Amino acid sequence: MTRVRSAVGMEGGGGLAGYLDDLLDERAPREAMPAPEGSGQRLEALVVEAGGVGFALPQAAVEAVLPAPTRLARPPRGAPAWLLGRLVRGGARRPVADLAAALLPRGRAGAGPRPWLVALAGRWVLACDRVGDPVALGRSEVRWRRPGERRPWLAGVASAPPALVVNPTRLAAWLDAAAGCGTEDA
Amino acid sequence: MSEPAREVQDEARAEEPTSRWVTVRLAGETYGIEVLNVQEVLRVPEIAPVPGAPHYVLGIINLRGHVVTVIDTRRRFGLPPAEHDEQTRIVIVEVDGQVFGMVVDSVAEVVDLRRSDIDTAPAVDGEEAAPYLQGVAHLDDGLLILIDLHRVLEDGAGGF
Amino acid sequence: MRVWAVANQKGGVGKTTTAVSLGALLARAGCRTLLVDLDPHGSLTAYFGHDPEATGPGVHTLFAEEMADARAIAVPVAPEGLALWRASTAMATLERRLGARPGMGLVLRRALAQVADRYEYAILDCPPMLGLLMVNALAACDLLLVPVQTEHLALKGLERMERTLEMVARSRRAPLDWVIVPTLHDRRTRAGVQALERLRARYGTRVWQGVIPVDTRFREASRAGRALTELAPSARGSRAYAALLEDLLTGARARPRPPALEASA
Ligand SMILES: Nc1ncnc2c1ncn2[C@@H]1O[C@H](COP(=O)(O)OP(=O)(O)OP(=O)(O)O)[C@@H](O)[C@H]1O
Ligand SMILES: [Mg+2]
Numbered sequence: 065m066t067r068v069r070s071a072v073g074m075e076g077g078g079g080l081a082g083y084l085d086d087l088l089d090e091r092a093p094r095e096a097m098p099a100p101e102g103s104g105q106r107l108e109a110l111v112v113e114a115g116g117v118g119f120a121l122p123q124a125a126v127e128a129v130l131p132a133p134t135r136l137a138r139p140p141r142g143a144p145a146w147l148l149g150r151l152v153r154g155g156a157r158r159p160v161a162d163l164a165a166a167l168l169p170r171g172r173a174g175a176g177p178r179p180w181l182v183a184l185a186g187r188w189v190l191a192c193d194r195v196g197d198p199v200a201l202g203r204s205e206v207r208w209r210r211p212g213e214r215r216p217w218l219a220g221v222a223s224a225p226p227a228l229v230v231n232p233t234r235l236a237a238w239l240d241a242a243a244g245c246g247t248e249d250a
Numbered sequence: 251m252s253e254p255a256r257e258v259q260d261e262a263r264a265e266e267p268t269s270r271w272v273t274v275r276l277a278g279e280t281y282g283i284e285v286l287n288v289q290e291v292l293r294v295p296e297i298a299p300v301p302g303a304p305h306y307v308l309g310i311i312n313l314r315g316h317v318v319t320v321i322d323t324r325r326r327f328g329l330p331p332a333e334h335d336e337q338t339r340i341v342i343v344e345v346d347g348q349v350f351g352m353v354v355d356s357v358a359e360v361v362d363l364r365r366s367d368i369d370t371a372p373a374v375d376g377e378e379a380a381p382y383l384q385g386v387a388h389l390d391d392g393l394l395i396l397i398d399l400h401r402v403l404e405d406g407a408g409g410f
Numbered sequence: 411m412r413v414w415a416v417a418n419q420k421g422g423v424g425k426t427t428t429a430v431s432l433g434a435l436l437a438r439a440g441c442r443t444l445l446v447d448l449d450p451h452g453s454l455t456a457y458f459g460h461d462p463e464a465t466g467p468g469v470h471t472l473f474a475e476e477m478a479d480a481r482a483i484a485v486p487v488a489p490e491g492l493a494l495w496r497a498s499t500a501m502a503t504l505e506r507r508l509g510a511r512p513g514m515g516l517v518l519r520r521a522l523a524q525v526a527d528r529y530e531y532a533i534l535d536c537p538p539m540l541g542l543l544m545v546n547a548l549a550a551c552d553l554l555l556v557p558v559q560t561e562h563l564a565l566k567g568l569e570r571m572e573r574t575l576e577m578v579a580r581s582r583r584a585p586l587d588w589v590i591v592p593t594l595h596d597r598r599t600r601a602g603v604q605a606l607e608r609l610r611a612r613y614g615t616r617v618w619q620g621v622i623p624v625d626t627r628f629r630e631a632s633r634a635g636r637a638l639t640e641l642a643p644s645a646r647g648s649r650a651y652a653a654l655l656e657d658l659l660t661g662a663r664a665r666p667r668p669p670a671l672e673a674s675a
Contacts, residue, residue: 081580084515084545084581087513087545087546088515088578088581089513091513106465108465108466122475124474124475128292130290131291132270132285134285186479197336200465295485311486315528
C-alpha cells in the first residue's frame with residue numbers, strides 16, 4: 065500500500081516554527097471550513113421539510129430527531145410567533161423554532177402542525193413537517209453561496225434533492241438574534 | 251389515516267383529552283408508541299452484543315456517551331425476524347425511569363388520538379404480542395395497535 | 411481525562427499496535443478509554459472493522475463542522491469500555507483545504523475537552539507524517555509515546571522527531587512529556603541489540619525500561635480485529651504492553667530495573 069506524504073515541506077528551520085505557532089494560536093477564531101471540493105467530497109445532511117420547502121441540515125450538527133410532544137413550555141411574552149415554546153430535554157429547556165415560519169418569507173410557511181422536532185447540537189430545536197432520509201450531497205449538486213446579510217444561515221442550494229443547505233452555526237446565531245432575549249434556559 | 255396532528259402549541263382548545271402517538275411498522279402492522287415516552291428516533295448504529303442478556307435484547311449502543319440497551323421488538327412481540335434495512339429505526343423511549351431502544355421496521359407519522367378513539371378491550375387476545383398492548387385505535391386506513399411500554403421491559407431486561 | 415498520543419514520523423514502527431494494545435488493556439482494567447484515529451489511512455479504524463471510506467461521523471466531522479458535537483461521534487468497540495473516533499480517507503484533504511489556518515491545531519484539544527468527563531483515558535494514533543493532524547495530537551496530549559523500532563537507522567528519524575517536539579512544546583507554551591518505546595525488538599539479531607544500546611545511551615531516561623518484542627501474533631490479532639492482549643493475554647507481545655502500561659501508570663517507566671528482577675526475567 066502506498067501512502068501519500070503530506071505537503072508540509074518545511075521540516076526543521078524557521079518555516080516549521082511559524083507553521084506551528086499559527087496552528088496553535090489560541091486567539092484565532094474558529095472559521096468554518098470552506099465548502100467541500102472535488103467529487104469525492106460529500107456533505108452528509110438530513111433533509112427535513114417545513115412549509116413545503118426542504119432544508120438540508122449537516123448531519124454533524126444534528127443531535128436528535130423526535131416527535132413533538134403535545135405541549136411545549138410556553139415561550140416568553142413578546143416572543144416572535146415562530147418561537148413555539150421550549151422543549152425540556154436532558155434537564156435543559158431548549159427553544160423550539162418553527163423552521164418554516166422563522167426562515168421562509170411571510171405567507172410561504174403555512175401553519176402546519178410541525179409534528180417532528182430536530183434538536184441541533186447546541187441549544188436550538190427545529191420544528192418541521194417531515195424528516196427525510198440522510199443524504200450525501202456532492203459538490204456538483206450544491207450551489208454554494210457566500211454568507212449574505214439577509215439569510216446568513218443559507219450556505220447553499222442543493223438541486224438533488226432540492227433543499228436549502230443550512231449552516232447550523234449561523235442559523236443558531238440568527239435565531240438567537242431574531243428571538244431576542246428571554247430564550248435562555250431559565 | 252392522515253388526520254393531521256393537532257397544533258403543537260394549541261393549548262386553548264382543550265376539549266377532550268388527547269394523546270399523541272408516533273406510528274411505527276412491525277411485520278406489516280402499524281403500532282403506536284406514546285410520544286410522551288419517546289426521546290428520539292434514530293437510524294441503526296453499531297450495536298454491541300451483550301453476552302448473557304435476555305434473548306430479545308439485541309445489544310447496547312452508545313448514544314452520545316450513554317449506553318442504551320436496544321431490544322429486538324419483533325422478537326419480543328413474537329413476530330418473525332427481519333433483516334435491518336434503510337427504513338429500520340430505533341425508537342428511544344423512557345419508561346419508569348429506564349431508557350431503552352426499540353428496533354422497528356420503520357417510523358411513519360405522528361397522530362393525535364382522543365380518548366374515545368381508543369378501544370382498550372382490543373380483539374388481539376390470541377396474539378403473542380397481546381401482553382404488551384394497551385389497546386387499539388381505528389384509523390382511516392386500518393388498525394393502530396397501541397404498545398404498553400411499561401410491560402415491554404418487564405422481567406428486567408434493563409437490569410444489568 | 412489523561413491524553414496520550416502515539417506518534418513517530420517514521421511509518422510501520424508499531425504506533426497503531428501500541429494504541430490498540432494500551433487501549434484494550436486500559437478498558438480491561440476498568441478505565442473508560444477513547445481511541446482516536448488521526449491517520450487518514452484509517453488503520454486503527456479498519457482494525458476494529460470499520461470502513462475508513464465511509465462518511466459517518468468521526469474525526470473528520472470535528473474539522474469539517476464549526477459546531478461539531480464531539481459527544482456524538484464515538485462508536486463502541488471491543489472490549490467493553492473502549493470507544494473509537496473513526497478516521498476517514500476524507501481527512502487526507504484537510505491539510506490542503508485548511509492549510510495552516512490559525513488555530514486549526516487546537517481543534518482536537520477542544521473536542522477532547524467536551525468529552526473529558528466521559529473517559530479516563532484518550533489515546534491518539536497519529537499518521538507517520540508531520541502535518542495538521544499530528545500537530546493536533548501533540549497540542550492535545552499530556553504524554554507522548556514515541557514507538558521506535560530497534561533497527562539500524564532508528565536514531566536518524568528520531569532526531570527529526572525530537573526537533574519537531576521541541577518546537578511544538580514552544581508553540582503550545584507547555585512542556586511536552588515524551589517517552590520512547592522500543593518496538594519490534596529482535597534480541598537475536600546483533601543489529602537489534604546494538605540499536606537498543608545506542609538508543610539507551612543517547613536518550614537515557616527518556617527510553618522506557620522494557621521493550622516490545624517482535625511477536626508474529628500481532629499480525630494474527632490484527633486480522634482477527636482484536637487486540638492481541640484480548641486474543642492472547644499471555645503472548646509475549648501482550649505481556650510487554652501490559653508491563654508498559656503498568657510503568658506508565660505508576661510513573662516507573664524509566665527507572666532501571668532492580669538487578670534481582672533483571673535476573674529472574
Ligand atoms: N511487536 C510487533 N511484532 C510483530 N509485528 C508487529 C509488532 N508491532 C507491530 N507489528 C506489525 O507491524 C505492522 C505495522 O505496525 P503498525 O500498524 O502498528 O505500525 P504504525 O506505526 O502504526 O504504521 P503506520 O506508520 O503505517 O501507521 C503491522 O502489520 C503490525 O501488525
Ligand atoms: Mg498506524
